Amino acid sequence: MDALKDINLTIGAGDIYGIIGMSGAGKSTLVRCLNFLERPTDGQVLIEGKDLGTLNEKELRKQRSDIAMIFQHFNLLMQKNVIDNICFPLQIQGVKKKEARAKARELLKTVGLEEKEKAYPTQLSGGQKQRVAIARALASNPKILLCDEATSALDPQTTASILELLKSINEQFQITIVIITHQMSVIREICNRVAIIEHGELVENGLVEDIFSHPKSKAARELILRDVPENSGKAEGAVAAQMERIQGDKKLRIVFTENSAFEPVIANMILQFGKPVNILRADTKNVGGVAKGEMILGLPDDRHLQIDMEQYLTEHGLEIEEVTGDVE
Protein backbone atom coordinates (compact mmCIF):
# COMPACT_ATOMS: atom_id res chain seq x y z
CA MET A 1 0.00 0.00 0.00
CA ASP A 2 1.54 3.31 -1.09
CA ALA A 3 0.66 6.48 0.78
CA LEU A 4 1.46 8.49 -2.32
CA LYS A 5 1.78 7.41 -5.92
CA ASP A 6 2.54 9.05 -9.28
CA ILE A 7 2.72 12.59 -8.02
CA ASN A 8 4.42 14.86 -10.49
CA LEU A 9 4.31 18.47 -9.49
CA THR A 10 6.33 21.52 -10.33
CA ILE A 11 5.98 24.44 -7.99
CA GLY A 12 7.30 27.68 -9.39
CA ALA A 13 9.31 30.19 -7.37
CA GLY A 14 6.98 32.82 -5.95
CA ASP A 15 3.87 30.66 -6.31
CA ILE A 16 1.27 30.27 -3.63
CA TYR A 17 0.59 26.65 -4.38
CA GLY A 18 -2.37 24.92 -2.82
CA ILE A 19 -2.55 21.18 -2.25
CA ILE A 20 -6.07 20.14 -1.41
CA GLY A 21 -7.75 16.88 -0.63
CA MET A 22 -10.11 15.25 1.82
CA SER A 23 -8.60 14.06 5.09
CA GLY A 24 -6.59 10.90 4.56
CA ALA A 25 -5.83 11.79 0.96
CA GLY A 26 -2.10 11.91 1.69
CA LYS A 27 -1.53 15.64 1.46
CA SER A 28 0.19 15.89 4.85
CA THR A 29 2.55 13.11 3.82
CA LEU A 30 3.17 14.91 0.54
CA VAL A 31 4.15 18.16 2.23
CA ARG A 32 6.49 16.27 4.59
CA CYS A 33 8.20 14.79 1.57
CA LEU A 34 9.05 18.31 0.45
CA ASN A 35 11.44 18.77 3.38
CA PHE A 36 12.16 15.07 3.82
CA LEU A 37 10.53 14.84 7.25
CA GLU A 38 9.11 11.81 5.49
CA ARG A 39 11.62 10.13 3.23
CA PRO A 40 9.86 8.85 0.11
CA THR A 41 10.62 5.21 -0.68
CA ASP A 42 10.85 6.06 -4.34
CA GLY A 43 11.01 9.14 -6.52
CA GLN A 44 12.75 12.48 -6.24
CA VAL A 45 12.19 15.80 -4.57
CA LEU A 46 14.12 18.58 -6.24
CA ILE A 47 14.52 21.94 -4.54
CA GLU A 48 16.07 24.42 -6.96
CA GLY A 49 17.44 21.46 -8.87
CA LYS A 50 18.98 19.85 -5.78
CA ASP A 51 17.82 16.27 -5.16
CA LEU A 52 17.05 15.96 -1.45
CA GLY A 53 17.58 12.20 -1.64
CA THR A 54 21.27 12.66 -2.42
CA LEU A 55 21.99 14.87 0.59
CA ASN A 56 23.57 13.47 3.74
CA GLU A 57 22.05 14.16 7.17
CA LYS A 58 24.04 17.34 7.72
CA GLU A 59 23.37 18.78 4.26
CA LEU A 60 19.71 17.93 4.66
CA ARG A 61 19.53 19.82 7.94
CA LYS A 62 21.15 22.79 6.26
CA GLN A 63 18.68 22.57 3.39
CA ARG A 64 15.77 22.46 5.83
CA SER A 65 16.63 25.91 7.12
CA ASP A 66 15.62 27.12 3.64
CA ILE A 67 12.26 25.36 3.89
CA ALA A 68 10.25 26.64 6.82
CA MET A 69 7.07 25.02 8.00
CA ILE A 70 3.98 26.00 9.98
CA PHE A 71 1.43 23.61 11.42
CA GLN A 72 -2.23 23.19 12.27
CA HIS A 73 -1.52 23.10 16.01
CA PHE A 74 1.23 25.75 15.78
CA ASN A 75 3.78 23.55 17.58
CA LEU A 76 5.33 26.35 19.57
CA LEU A 77 7.64 25.60 22.49
CA MET A 78 5.25 25.96 25.41
CA GLN A 79 7.99 26.64 27.95
CA LYS A 80 9.56 29.45 25.99
CA ASN A 81 8.17 32.93 25.49
CA VAL A 82 7.32 34.45 22.15
CA ILE A 83 10.68 36.03 21.42
CA ASP A 84 12.61 32.88 22.40
CA ASN A 85 10.35 30.82 20.17
CA ILE A 86 11.15 33.06 17.22
CA CYS A 87 14.85 32.98 18.05
CA PHE A 88 14.85 29.18 18.21
CA PRO A 89 15.63 28.41 14.54
CA LEU A 90 18.41 31.02 14.67
CA GLN A 91 19.75 29.42 17.84
CA ILE A 92 19.87 26.10 15.98
CA GLN A 93 21.94 27.74 13.27
CA GLY A 94 24.29 29.23 15.82
CA VAL A 95 23.34 32.87 15.26
CA LYS A 96 24.47 35.15 18.11
CA LYS A 97 21.77 35.84 20.67
CA LYS A 98 21.81 39.61 20.20
CA GLU A 99 21.49 39.34 16.43
CA ALA A 100 18.74 36.74 16.78
CA ARG A 101 16.76 38.98 19.14
CA ALA A 102 17.00 41.94 16.77
CA LYS A 103 15.80 39.80 13.90
CA ALA A 104 12.97 38.38 16.02
CA ARG A 105 11.78 41.85 17.03
CA GLU A 106 11.70 42.87 13.40
CA LEU A 107 9.62 39.80 12.57
CA LEU A 108 7.24 40.44 15.45
CA LYS A 109 6.52 43.76 13.80
CA THR A 110 5.88 42.00 10.48
CA VAL A 111 3.27 39.76 12.07
CA GLY A 112 1.85 42.57 14.23
CA LEU A 113 2.64 41.21 17.69
CA GLU A 114 5.31 43.63 18.99
CA GLU A 115 3.68 43.93 22.39
CA LYS A 116 3.58 40.15 22.97
CA GLU A 117 7.35 39.67 23.03
CA LYS A 118 7.46 38.35 26.60
CA ALA A 119 4.18 36.42 26.56
CA TYR A 120 4.09 32.63 26.72
CA PRO A 121 2.14 30.66 24.08
CA THR A 122 -0.63 29.72 26.55
CA GLN A 123 -1.45 33.38 26.94
CA LEU A 124 -2.08 33.81 23.22
CA SER A 125 -5.12 33.13 21.05
CA GLY A 126 -4.97 30.63 18.20
CA GLY A 127 -4.46 33.35 15.62
CA GLN A 128 -1.70 34.96 17.65
CA LYS A 129 0.02 31.60 18.10
CA GLN A 130 -0.01 31.06 14.34
CA ARG A 131 1.44 34.55 13.86
CA VAL A 132 4.27 33.66 16.21
CA ALA A 133 4.77 30.41 14.29
CA ILE A 134 4.92 32.38 11.04
CA ALA A 135 7.46 34.79 12.51
CA ARG A 136 9.49 31.80 13.71
CA ALA A 137 9.29 30.26 10.25
CA LEU A 138 10.55 33.47 8.66
CA ALA A 139 13.46 33.85 11.06
CA SER A 140 15.86 31.75 9.01
CA ASN A 141 15.06 33.67 5.79
CA PRO A 142 13.54 30.66 4.06
CA LYS A 143 12.85 30.49 0.33
CA ILE A 144 9.91 28.18 0.82
CA LEU A 145 7.18 28.16 3.44
CA LEU A 146 5.17 24.97 3.90
CA CYS A 147 1.79 25.39 5.60
CA ASP A 148 0.25 22.18 6.90
CA GLU A 149 -3.44 22.90 7.55
CA ALA A 150 -2.26 26.16 9.07
CA THR A 151 -5.74 27.65 9.35
CA SER A 152 -7.76 24.51 10.12
CA ALA A 153 -7.82 25.14 13.86
CA LEU A 154 -8.85 28.79 13.45
CA ASP A 155 -12.20 30.52 13.13
CA PRO A 156 -13.17 32.13 9.78
CA GLN A 157 -12.17 35.70 10.71
CA THR A 158 -8.79 34.61 12.07
CA THR A 159 -8.30 32.38 9.02
CA ALA A 160 -8.86 35.36 6.75
CA SER A 161 -6.32 37.49 8.62
CA ILE A 162 -3.72 34.71 8.61
CA LEU A 163 -4.23 34.17 4.88
CA GLU A 164 -3.81 37.88 4.31
CA LEU A 165 -0.57 37.78 6.27
CA LEU A 166 0.69 34.83 4.21
CA LYS A 167 -0.15 36.67 1.02
CA SER A 168 1.72 39.79 2.09
CA ILE A 169 4.70 37.64 3.12
CA ASN A 170 4.69 36.05 -0.31
CA GLU A 171 4.79 39.49 -1.92
CA GLN A 172 7.12 41.19 0.54
CA PHE A 173 9.77 38.46 0.90
CA GLN A 174 9.24 36.61 -2.41
CA ILE A 175 8.75 33.39 -0.51
CA THR A 176 7.21 30.46 -2.31
CA ILE A 177 4.31 29.19 -0.24
CA VAL A 178 2.87 25.68 -0.32
CA ILE A 179 -0.49 25.37 1.40
CA ILE A 180 -1.98 22.09 2.46
CA THR A 181 -5.67 22.31 3.23
CA HIS A 182 -9.01 20.56 2.99
CA GLN A 183 -10.84 23.87 2.60
CA MET A 184 -11.47 25.12 -0.93
CA SER A 185 -12.04 28.61 0.48
CA VAL A 186 -8.37 28.80 1.52
CA ILE A 187 -7.27 27.86 -2.00
CA ARG A 188 -9.63 30.42 -3.55
CA GLU A 189 -8.51 33.22 -1.26
CA ILE A 190 -4.79 33.16 -1.84
CA CYS A 191 -3.48 30.41 -4.10
CA ASN A 192 -2.61 30.93 -7.72
CA ARG A 193 -2.16 27.25 -8.44
CA VAL A 194 -3.69 24.16 -6.96
CA ALA A 195 -3.18 20.40 -6.99
CA ILE A 196 -5.96 18.06 -5.96
CA ILE A 197 -4.95 14.86 -4.20
CA GLU A 198 -7.23 11.91 -3.74
CA HIS A 199 -6.29 8.49 -2.32
CA GLY A 200 -2.62 9.37 -2.56
CA GLU A 201 -2.79 10.29 -6.22
CA LEU A 202 -2.74 13.58 -8.05
CA VAL A 203 -6.09 13.90 -9.81
CA GLU A 204 -5.94 17.42 -11.14
CA ASN A 205 -3.69 20.47 -11.05
CA GLY A 206 -3.45 23.86 -12.64
CA LEU A 207 -4.43 27.49 -12.18
CA VAL A 208 -6.97 28.02 -9.41
CA GLU A 209 -9.16 30.10 -11.73
CA ASP A 210 -9.35 27.34 -14.32
CA ILE A 211 -10.10 24.61 -11.83
CA PHE A 212 -12.71 26.69 -10.08
CA SER A 213 -14.45 27.45 -13.39
CA HIS A 214 -14.12 24.04 -15.05
CA PRO A 215 -13.28 21.32 -12.59
CA LYS A 216 -12.56 18.12 -14.50
CA SER A 217 -12.31 15.55 -11.76
CA LYS A 218 -15.04 14.37 -9.44
CA ALA A 219 -12.85 15.19 -6.44
CA ALA A 220 -12.48 18.79 -7.59
CA ARG A 221 -16.22 19.17 -8.09
CA GLU A 222 -16.93 17.79 -4.66
CA LEU A 223 -14.45 20.12 -2.99
CA ILE A 224 -15.93 23.10 -4.81
CA LEU A 225 -19.48 22.18 -3.80
CA ARG A 226 -18.43 21.80 -0.19
CA ASP A 227 -17.08 25.31 -0.26
CA VAL A 228 -20.05 26.99 1.39
CA PRO A 229 -20.04 29.99 3.69
CA GLU A 230 -19.43 29.07 7.32
CA ASN A 231 -22.64 30.63 8.61
CA SER A 232 -25.10 28.76 6.39
CA GLY A 233 -26.96 26.71 8.93
CA LYS A 234 -28.64 23.41 8.25
CA ALA A 235 -32.28 23.65 7.15
CA GLU A 236 -35.00 22.26 9.40
CA GLY A 237 -38.63 21.14 9.23
CA ALA A 238 -40.68 22.28 6.24
CA VAL A 239 -37.65 23.88 4.63
CA ALA A 240 -35.74 20.62 4.84
CA ALA A 241 -38.63 18.73 3.22
CA GLN A 242 -38.75 21.27 0.44
CA MET A 243 -34.99 21.07 -0.04
CA GLU A 244 -35.19 17.33 -0.28
CA ARG A 245 -37.68 17.64 -3.13
CA ILE A 246 -35.50 20.20 -4.83
CA GLN A 247 -32.46 18.03 -4.47
CA GLY A 248 -34.10 15.38 -6.59
CA ASP A 249 -34.21 17.84 -9.47
CA LYS A 250 -31.70 18.26 -12.19
CA LYS A 251 -29.16 20.79 -11.09
CA LEU A 252 -26.69 22.97 -12.93
CA ARG A 253 -23.71 24.83 -11.55
CA ILE A 254 -22.93 28.07 -13.29
CA VAL A 255 -19.84 30.19 -12.90
CA PHE A 256 -20.02 33.78 -14.02
CA THR A 257 -16.92 35.33 -15.37
CA GLU A 258 -16.41 39.08 -15.16
CA ASN A 259 -18.20 40.06 -18.38
CA SER A 260 -21.18 37.76 -18.08
CA ALA A 261 -22.00 39.16 -14.66
CA PHE A 262 -23.42 42.28 -16.24
CA GLU A 263 -26.01 40.57 -18.42
CA PRO A 264 -29.19 39.27 -16.77
CA VAL A 265 -28.90 35.85 -18.45
CA ILE A 266 -30.96 33.83 -15.98
CA ALA A 267 -33.81 36.38 -15.94
CA ASN A 268 -33.82 36.49 -19.72
CA MET A 269 -33.90 32.70 -19.91
CA ILE A 270 -36.93 32.51 -17.61
CA LEU A 271 -38.70 35.14 -19.69
CA GLN A 272 -37.93 33.34 -22.93
CA PHE A 273 -39.05 29.85 -21.80
CA GLY A 274 -41.87 31.10 -19.55
CA LYS A 275 -40.88 28.49 -16.93
CA PRO A 276 -39.32 29.27 -13.55
CA VAL A 277 -36.07 27.76 -12.35
CA ASN A 278 -35.06 27.27 -8.75
CA ILE A 279 -32.02 29.13 -7.51
CA LEU A 280 -30.60 26.73 -4.96
CA ARG A 281 -27.53 28.70 -4.20
CA ALA A 282 -26.06 31.95 -5.39
CA ASP A 283 -22.83 33.34 -4.19
CA THR A 284 -19.96 35.59 -5.10
CA LYS A 285 -16.57 34.20 -4.29
CA ASN A 286 -13.15 35.67 -4.22
CA VAL A 287 -10.95 33.59 -6.50
CA GLY A 288 -7.40 34.88 -6.29
CA GLY A 289 -8.64 38.43 -5.81
CA VAL A 290 -11.21 38.30 -8.65
CA ALA A 291 -14.90 38.18 -7.81
CA LYS A 292 -16.59 35.19 -9.40
CA GLY A 293 -20.30 34.52 -9.35
CA GLU A 294 -21.43 31.00 -8.66
CA MET A 295 -25.00 29.77 -8.88
CA ILE A 296 -26.71 26.44 -8.63
CA LEU A 297 -29.99 26.13 -10.51
CA GLY A 298 -32.69 23.51 -10.17
CA LEU A 299 -34.27 23.01 -13.61
CA PRO A 300 -37.92 22.10 -14.33
CA ASP A 301 -38.78 18.39 -14.74
CA ASP A 302 -39.41 18.57 -18.48
CA ARG A 303 -36.45 16.86 -20.18
CA HIS A 304 -36.76 18.80 -23.44
CA LEU A 305 -36.95 22.08 -21.63
CA GLN A 306 -33.84 21.11 -19.65
CA ILE A 307 -31.88 20.52 -22.84
CA ASP A 308 -33.08 23.80 -24.32
CA MET A 309 -32.17 25.73 -21.20
CA GLU A 310 -28.70 24.22 -21.04
CA GLN A 311 -28.19 25.16 -24.64
CA TYR A 312 -29.43 28.70 -24.00
CA LEU A 313 -27.00 29.18 -21.15
CA THR A 314 -24.05 27.83 -23.09
CA GLU A 315 -24.88 30.07 -26.05
CA HIS A 316 -24.83 33.04 -23.75
CA GLY A 317 -21.29 32.29 -22.75
CA LEU A 318 -21.82 30.75 -19.34
CA GLU A 319 -19.77 27.89 -18.01
CA ILE A 320 -22.21 25.24 -16.93
CA GLU A 321 -21.87 21.80 -15.53
CA GLU A 322 -24.27 19.28 -14.14
CA VAL A 323 -24.28 18.76 -10.40
CA THR A 324 -25.05 15.40 -8.92
CA GLY A 325 -25.74 14.64 -5.30
CA ASP A 326 -26.74 16.99 -2.54
CA VAL A 327 -26.00 20.64 -2.52
CA GLU A 328 -24.78 21.30 0.97
Next chain:
Amino acid sequence: MWSSEVTNMIITGIWETLYMTLVSTLVGYVIGLPMGIILTVSDKDGIKPNAVLYKILDVIANIVRSVPFIILLVLLIPFTRLVVGKSYGSTATIVPLVIAAAPYIARMVESSLKEVDAGVIEAARSMGASNFTIITKVMLVEARTSLLVGATITLGTILGYSAMSGAVGGGGLGAIAIRYGYTRWQTDIMIVTVILLIILFQIFQTVGMKLADKFDHRK
Protein backbone atom coordinates in the same frame (compact mmCIF):
# COMPACT_ATOMS: atom_id res chain seq x y z
CA MET B 1 17.08 8.63 79.06
CA TRP B 2 16.56 11.57 76.71
CA SER B 3 20.14 12.70 77.07
CA SER B 4 22.12 15.06 74.91
CA GLU B 5 23.76 11.94 73.49
CA VAL B 6 20.45 10.86 72.03
CA THR B 7 19.84 14.33 70.64
CA ASN B 8 23.27 14.36 69.03
CA MET B 9 22.71 10.93 67.64
CA ILE B 10 19.44 12.03 66.07
CA ILE B 11 21.00 15.17 64.59
CA THR B 12 23.77 13.02 63.09
CA GLY B 13 21.06 10.71 61.81
CA ILE B 14 19.32 13.59 60.04
CA TRP B 15 22.57 14.58 58.34
CA GLU B 16 23.33 11.02 57.33
CA THR B 17 19.86 10.58 55.90
CA LEU B 18 20.13 13.82 53.93
CA TYR B 19 23.61 12.85 52.75
CA MET B 20 22.52 9.38 51.57
CA THR B 21 19.32 10.60 49.93
CA LEU B 22 20.72 13.61 48.12
CA VAL B 23 23.99 12.05 46.97
CA SER B 24 22.24 8.85 45.82
CA THR B 25 19.60 10.81 43.91
CA LEU B 26 22.24 13.01 42.32
CA VAL B 27 24.46 10.11 41.26
CA GLY B 28 21.30 8.21 40.28
CA TYR B 29 20.48 11.02 37.87
CA VAL B 30 23.97 10.94 36.42
CA ILE B 31 23.19 7.37 35.30
CA GLY B 32 19.38 7.47 35.07
CA LEU B 33 18.97 10.67 33.05
CA PRO B 34 21.06 9.54 30.06
CA MET B 35 19.50 6.08 30.37
CA GLY B 36 15.99 7.58 30.27
CA ILE B 37 16.93 9.77 27.32
CA ILE B 38 18.33 6.80 25.41
CA LEU B 39 15.20 4.76 26.21
CA THR B 40 13.00 7.54 24.80
CA VAL B 41 15.11 8.26 21.75
CA SER B 42 15.70 4.62 20.79
CA ASP B 43 12.08 3.53 21.27
CA LYS B 44 10.23 2.63 18.07
CA ASP B 45 8.48 6.00 17.86
CA GLY B 46 11.53 7.90 19.16
CA ILE B 47 13.68 10.24 17.11
CA LYS B 48 16.31 7.56 16.47
CA PRO B 49 14.73 4.13 16.88
CA ASN B 50 17.13 1.33 17.78
CA ALA B 51 15.34 -1.86 18.80
CA VAL B 52 18.43 -3.64 20.18
CA LEU B 53 19.62 -0.75 22.33
CA TYR B 54 16.11 -0.13 23.61
CA LYS B 55 15.59 -3.77 24.52
CA ILE B 56 18.90 -4.03 26.40
CA LEU B 57 18.17 -0.98 28.57
CA ASP B 58 14.56 -2.02 28.96
CA VAL B 59 15.53 -5.45 30.30
CA ILE B 60 18.21 -4.03 32.63
CA ALA B 61 15.74 -1.51 34.06
CA ASN B 62 13.12 -4.20 34.57
CA ILE B 63 15.49 -6.65 36.25
CA VAL B 64 16.86 -4.13 38.73
CA ARG B 65 13.41 -2.73 39.44
CA SER B 66 11.92 -6.13 40.06
CA VAL B 67 14.33 -6.96 42.91
CA PRO B 68 12.94 -5.66 46.25
CA PHE B 69 15.29 -3.03 47.63
CA ILE B 70 15.97 -4.83 50.90
CA ILE B 71 17.13 -7.87 48.92
CA LEU B 72 19.14 -5.76 46.52
CA LEU B 73 20.94 -4.34 49.56
CA VAL B 74 22.02 -7.81 50.63
CA LEU B 75 22.78 -8.99 47.10
CA LEU B 76 25.05 -6.05 46.49
CA ILE B 77 27.13 -6.39 49.67
CA PRO B 78 30.20 -7.86 47.87
CA PHE B 79 29.99 -5.18 45.20
CA THR B 80 29.59 -2.43 47.81
CA ARG B 81 32.63 -3.73 49.67
CA LEU B 82 34.55 -3.65 46.39
CA VAL B 83 33.63 -0.03 45.71
CA VAL B 84 33.68 1.58 49.18
CA GLY B 85 35.82 -0.87 51.10
CA LYS B 86 33.13 -1.72 53.65
CA SER B 87 29.49 -2.76 53.54
CA TYR B 88 28.01 -0.76 56.43
CA GLY B 89 27.50 2.95 57.14
CA SER B 90 25.97 5.76 55.12
CA THR B 91 28.57 5.96 52.38
CA ALA B 92 28.33 2.23 51.74
CA THR B 93 24.53 2.50 51.49
CA ILE B 94 24.87 4.98 48.65
CA VAL B 95 26.06 2.19 46.35
CA PRO B 96 22.88 0.04 46.44
CA LEU B 97 20.77 3.21 46.60
CA VAL B 98 22.28 4.45 43.34
CA ILE B 99 21.84 1.05 41.70
CA ALA B 100 18.19 1.02 42.74
CA ALA B 101 17.59 4.68 41.89
CA ALA B 102 19.13 4.75 38.40
CA PRO B 103 16.59 2.54 36.57
CA TYR B 104 13.76 4.11 38.57
CA ILE B 105 14.94 7.55 37.46
CA ALA B 106 15.39 6.29 33.90
CA ARG B 107 11.71 5.25 33.81
CA MET B 108 10.63 8.57 35.32
CA VAL B 109 12.65 10.48 32.73
CA GLU B 110 11.36 8.25 29.93
CA SER B 111 7.74 8.88 30.86
CA SER B 112 8.34 12.64 31.17
CA LEU B 113 10.07 12.90 27.82
CA LYS B 114 7.38 10.88 26.09
CA GLU B 115 4.85 13.51 27.13
CA VAL B 116 6.58 16.07 24.91
CA ASP B 117 4.32 16.95 21.99
CA ALA B 118 5.50 15.13 18.86
CA GLY B 119 4.44 18.18 16.84
CA VAL B 120 6.97 20.40 18.60
CA ILE B 121 9.72 17.86 17.91
CA GLU B 122 8.65 17.75 14.28
CA ALA B 123 8.75 21.55 14.13
CA ALA B 124 12.31 21.50 15.44
CA ARG B 125 13.28 18.88 12.86
CA SER B 126 11.73 21.02 10.13
CA MET B 127 14.04 23.85 11.24
CA GLY B 128 17.05 21.63 10.71
CA ALA B 129 17.68 20.75 14.36
CA SER B 130 19.99 17.79 15.01
CA ASN B 131 18.86 15.02 17.34
CA PHE B 132 21.21 16.35 20.01
CA THR B 133 19.63 19.80 19.74
CA ILE B 134 16.15 18.25 19.86
CA ILE B 135 17.04 16.38 23.06
CA THR B 136 18.78 19.26 24.84
CA LYS B 137 16.81 22.25 23.58
CA VAL B 138 13.36 20.81 22.99
CA MET B 139 12.66 17.61 24.91
CA LEU B 140 14.44 18.41 28.17
CA VAL B 141 13.14 21.99 28.16
CA GLU B 142 9.54 21.18 27.30
CA ALA B 143 9.47 18.32 29.81
CA ARG B 144 11.08 20.41 32.56
CA THR B 145 8.04 20.52 34.82
CA SER B 146 7.36 16.83 34.50
CA LEU B 147 11.05 16.06 35.09
CA LEU B 148 11.02 18.12 38.30
CA VAL B 149 7.89 16.35 39.50
CA GLY B 150 9.63 13.05 38.73
CA ALA B 151 12.72 14.14 40.66
CA THR B 152 10.54 15.03 43.64
CA ILE B 153 8.88 11.64 43.62
CA THR B 154 12.28 9.97 43.23
CA LEU B 155 13.71 11.89 46.18
CA GLY B 156 10.82 10.70 48.35
CA THR B 157 11.34 7.10 47.27
CA ILE B 158 15.09 7.25 47.90
CA LEU B 159 14.45 8.75 51.33
CA GLY B 160 12.30 5.72 52.09
CA TYR B 161 14.95 3.33 50.74
CA SER B 162 17.68 5.03 52.77
CA ALA B 163 15.67 4.40 55.93
CA MET B 164 15.16 0.78 54.89
CA SER B 165 18.92 0.33 54.59
CA GLY B 166 19.11 0.79 58.37
CA ALA B 167 17.99 -2.82 58.65
CA VAL B 168 21.25 -4.13 57.21
CA GLY B 169 23.82 -1.74 58.57
CA GLY B 170 23.07 1.53 56.78
CA GLY B 171 23.19 4.78 58.71
CA GLY B 172 20.79 7.62 59.24
CA LEU B 173 17.38 7.94 60.81
CA GLY B 174 16.21 4.57 59.54
CA ALA B 175 19.06 2.82 61.35
CA ILE B 176 18.22 4.67 64.58
CA ALA B 177 14.55 3.78 64.30
CA ILE B 178 15.33 0.11 63.83
CA ARG B 179 18.04 -0.04 66.45
CA TYR B 180 16.02 1.66 69.18
CA GLY B 181 12.47 0.89 68.18
CA TYR B 182 12.86 -2.72 67.03
CA THR B 183 15.91 -4.04 68.86
CA ARG B 184 15.64 -2.12 72.12
CA TRP B 185 11.91 -1.47 72.40
CA GLN B 186 12.48 2.25 72.86
CA THR B 187 9.35 3.36 71.09
CA ASP B 188 9.78 7.08 71.90
CA ILE B 189 13.02 7.36 69.95
CA MET B 190 11.51 5.46 67.07
CA ILE B 191 8.54 7.81 66.98
CA VAL B 192 10.81 10.85 66.93
CA THR B 193 12.78 9.49 63.98
CA VAL B 194 9.60 8.64 62.13
CA ILE B 195 8.28 12.17 62.68
CA LEU B 196 11.60 13.55 61.42
CA LEU B 197 11.37 11.37 58.32
CA ILE B 198 7.85 12.64 57.71
CA ILE B 199 9.03 16.24 58.05
CA LEU B 200 11.94 15.65 55.64
CA PHE B 201 9.59 14.06 53.14
CA GLN B 202 7.20 17.01 53.40
CA ILE B 203 10.03 19.47 52.82
CA PHE B 204 11.25 17.58 49.73
CA GLN B 205 7.75 17.28 48.35
CA THR B 206 6.79 20.91 48.95
CA VAL B 207 10.01 22.41 47.61
CA GLY B 208 10.00 20.07 44.60
CA MET B 209 6.43 20.83 43.60
CA LYS B 210 6.94 24.58 44.13
CA LEU B 211 9.96 24.48 41.84
CA ALA B 212 8.12 22.46 39.20
CA ASP B 213 5.29 24.94 39.34
CA LYS B 214 7.55 27.97 39.14
CA PHE B 215 9.17 26.69 35.97
CA ASP B 216 5.93 25.80 34.25
CA HIS B 217 4.92 28.41 31.71
CA ARG B 218 1.90 26.56 30.42
CA LYS B 219 -0.49 28.37 32.75
